[in-house]
Amino acid sequence: MQQVHVDPDACIACTTCTVFCPVAAATGEFAGPKMTGPAYERFRLSGLSEDSSLSYCANCKNCDISCPQGVPIAAINMVARARQCEKEHPLWLRDWIVSHSETLGHLIGPVPAALKNGSLRNPLVRAMLDRIGIAREAIMPSYAPRRFRKLLARLRQPSTGKKVAFFPGCYIDLYEPEAGLDMVWALNRAGYEVVSPSAFCCCGVPMVASGFMKDAERNARRNVAVMRSLAEEGLPVLTGCPSCELMFREEIPLFFPDLAAEGLPRITDAQEFLLNCAQEGTLRLEEAVRKRPVLYHAPCHLRALGIGLPGLELLQALGLEVVPANAGCCGISGSYGFKKEKHAIAMKVGAELFRVVRESGVDVVATECGTCRLQIHSATGVSCRHPVSLLKELARD
């Protein structure tokens, strides 16, 4: 790992972040962002051993969002975790499994999805996984029969002369390729042909969160190389996943500064891109076919991007009544909620959102983040869709 050091100096110890950290609200085992972040960083640098509560940080970034001084608190925590994991990584196997779903997908690729998913529901398998630290109660995402990029390769797109590249992110690629195809539909409709190079790999966010900073760095290098060559061809790179976006935009410069020093290619928020197309008139969005009430959940990582809520605006542009849930974090934080010792915390964090979803009476929740969808759906039974998928379902042809 590079000798990176995230500066804690901006902190004025105001405690705002502690008020807004959902994990600290849910458990007294976590010292809270200010303490594990800027406060403890001063002692880490003097060689003191790691604060044992660091592992509770979910990297949800609510602390960063709330900090009035702009301290990159979650990043301090993640760098510290990576250092700690280099020394000692207690549940290594479990952490590896939950943070390398793409590699895992490759390894067990030939096994039919039904079998993979069946075994994930098999109580014996779950008991076994539980023993290595994957919560038995956690509902895991199901593998799709075919990966998104395979499906895309077979898809016939209208050739418009304008092209964009799409970074699918693992969730869409492995588990929810339909959402990716919906995105392709929307981009086609806006006049763009979509490519999604097979060389793209996991953005690395789950690896960072589980302490595998080196793996995240390797992936970042690969992805950035692909993005650079796309940029040379003049192709904008889009993603529909806020976490992937955050990785390219904010985490790579902090964690791998030398990679960023060479200039990072831009990544564009697909929803924002579509919204711009709509505003410019290249994407037709008339009244929706069906006025279905929608509850919208803003993923924490999207809020951290500071670009507003373009997915919500897209749906509003259809004339839908979209109610923001405004109920905070769903709790899953990528793979956090799968971890046995964190599962109950994750459910507690999400409780308020689940209540709002249940009480809203809607039958669909829109949110950009894949694992948020999984979490909300498994906790409430309410269907959960990517905003662009809803767009496709409800827009007039």
Next chain:
Amino acid sequence: METTVVIIGGGATGTGILRDLSMRGIPAILFEQGGLCHGTSSRFHGLLHSGGRYAVSDREAAAECIRENTILRTIGRQCIHETEGLFVLTEEDDPAYVEQWVQGCKAAGISAKELEPAEALRLEPALNPHLKRAFQVPDAAVDGFRLVLHNAMSAQRYGGQFCTYHEVLGIVTANGRVTGVDVVDQQTGQARRVHCQIVVNAAGSWSGRVAALAGLHVPVTPDKGTLIVFNHRCTSHVVNRLHKSSDGDIFVPNGSVTILGTTSQTVADPGDFHATTEEALRLLALGRPLFPQIDSFRILRVFAGTRPLYTPGSAAGRSASRGFHISDHSEEGLEGLYTIFGGKLTTYRLMAEKMADIVAARLKVSAPCRTASEALIPEVPSEVRRQAARLFSVQGLDLVADRLGDDFASCVADNASRKRAANPLLCECEMVSAAELLHVARQPSTHSLNDVRLRTRLGMGTCQGTFCALRATSFLVEQGICFGKDPLNDMRAFVQERWKGTRPVFWGQLAREMELARNLYAATLGTEPGTVSVPEVRVETRARQNSHTGRVRTSRVADLVVVGAGLSGLWAACVAARSGRRVCVLTRGAGSLHIGSATIDVLGMTGAGQVLGDPLAHIVRLPARHPYVLLGRRKVGSALASFVSFCTKAGFPLYGAGEEDVLHNSLLPTALGTSKISCLYPESLNPAPLARARRIVVCGIEGLRDCMPGMAVYNLRRRPEFADRMITASWLPSPWPGGTRTQTALDVARTLESAPCREFYAALERVATGAEVVLLPPIAGTRPDSTVLHRLSSAAGCPVVEMTGLPPGVTGMRLGRLLLDELRRAGVPVLENATVTGCEIEGQRLQAVRTSHEDGERRYVADNFIIATGGMVSGGLVLQPGVAREPILGLECATPGETETWTTDSPFASQPVAYLGVPVLPTLEPSLDGEEPLLRNVRYAGRMLAGCDTAFERSGNGLALATASAAALEPWL
């Protein structure tokens, strides 16, 4: 009183001599005028020299350094960080010097290994990437205070005694011989004579003055050195510039901080510890070639010390010898008096050895020196460590053990029954827990919070005492320990001492921290009346007029963009949305609303004194450009009235308006037992029941450090208006299920909101029996409703009142939520994490504001803008050396060279610097000349406005609401 040897001076040399003599079995007493280490030994950068610094100029000193350095690492493990050091040749240094230096190191026996520049950069990534050469030497960091303390402890183990706060007033002689000294105990004022055979003057910079007591002269010149303390370990090695020793060329990572030093200036007064802005800026400039990003390193404070230079003849400053010197005054006709001076901390042990050798020879004691082979502090036995692990967090354990030295075992034993949950961290920045604090406070040599600080580092971290001073004092009073006649005064003195070190470097994050501190102190300790002369400044505009091209992304359109989501931003957005405008809020961070107590302080203090009665009636007394004066009493009043009616409609009524809605100020109880002056407050803070109640019960919650009922009772009883009441303190069991972290009021509030907590309510019922009012910490839930409050009062059987205290204030969260909910209902988007960094101006209109992101900028276009970015704490106003800036429109004004002149001695008084800000017209449009608006569609609201000191006036939230209402309601042209 009688002894054999009296030592004067409790620095490293003095305590080193005490230790050496005691180990040889020679009875000795040490007197120190201040606390231990009052002088130079704690007032330097903490470098344990390898000798590299003297390799060229003074080989003998260099050789001594490396020998002593090696010894101290073995005997003083707890005081020393084996950081290693680098000597770095920058582009600005003379490469020819390197050869001499390498030779010098070799001759002195100092290992100096050359590193590839890339390797040096790997070790220290913040170093100048253009460095030419780098050498690694065995420098280390030493905690001077701890070294002195541990020497004293070691001496005590051998029967040595030391008396701090004892000033030597005279040296008693008879027949050309020393027979004793006259000392006075400064705490009690008691004077006494101590008989002895020998007096060793080890008073460092003061040794000239001590010698003068016997009518003698020693050639010692105090030389002032100023140093800067940075907030964190910006470097993990000691870093020296490889050139002829000079000012400001050493960075020492020491504990959790980095110290940069030192300047050198001959002074007359050995107690001249005054540091200036000019010196600080010079140090920064000198450090820049080593660390180009030095300006982004956060400064904690500056301080100065005086070195006692040995200056026979005329040498002074850097050319004076850093070697030491012993004067036997029998040569001048006085037997038995010795003065030892010069030298440096690294060689203190050697100096002590030489001195003790002379004393021993004179006393015909043949015991040899053993100080080089025996550790100052024995290692902690594993049994004690095991016990300690139950009390301290694993990481904190070594810190405490090293700090306490000999006292560690007894501290652990004293607290054997305490569990970790009952040992909260009182100082989070330096990790000082209740058990450690209590132990140190109980030591006979501890007389003030400042003494505690030196031993524990309490208050020496990021917040510089903002939080911990209040916590520590409360906790100690609770335990029956009061420093001085009034513990609140001791706390004030502590806070003032911290404040002093920040005044010469009042900019950047430090200024923000101090503004936060000032607000906190004002809300708990109150402010001191008095006017300050407010400087006239010329504000200019450096607006960034972006072109429409570049990496600009999206533009969103609204009627009105509000920048900032503190009380003023949220309220402006609410008001504008209610009047039918399409509003969008941009914010970076959550504003300070959620951590404060969110009482509406309208005006609690003016230059003339505290404002009782109707605060609006006092607006006329404010300075002419004060925002309240600009708006006028009527507008301020109607803004507050509309806020009150909004809160009432929203089910969260505010109290404080009396007959016919005339406002009047009230005194709200704080968790310290002091009062906070405010005007409008929710039901839970309404102090009315307190005014009537005869029997008052103040409750703390077990494990909750921010509210010590004993402290509150102690201070309430001292207030005349409570003289005839029956006030008692009680503890309630915590309903919070607990965990490894330290509990806050927020934890309790959340638990009360979500769980039945029967035991807690039952206990409340018990302790409240017979009470007419119960005072509680702010725990009545986090939502803007009274569910928890009513549960509390029905359990208590009488009204309960929350006491305000340290952040997180919980009561503020309720108001924050109320406003955010209102915006949601109104469909006003609040864009989070959007930092506005620039603007687009065309003519007299602001076209758009821009937020910057890693992937470029976004622009937000609107007809009108309200800028409500807060004051100095939140970055609505930014201070840099020589300039204050409003970052969005780029309004700037020059500030004076010495920042000290814009602050006052007391942090509780009004500060000239606070009056800086954005000058506006009565319409709140920015205006440079007070006549013409700079832009016609922009208004400012809140604490960045010029002409007010909201912390001092206790006017922050009132001002926020009044200006927000006006900004949103005044017709736009």
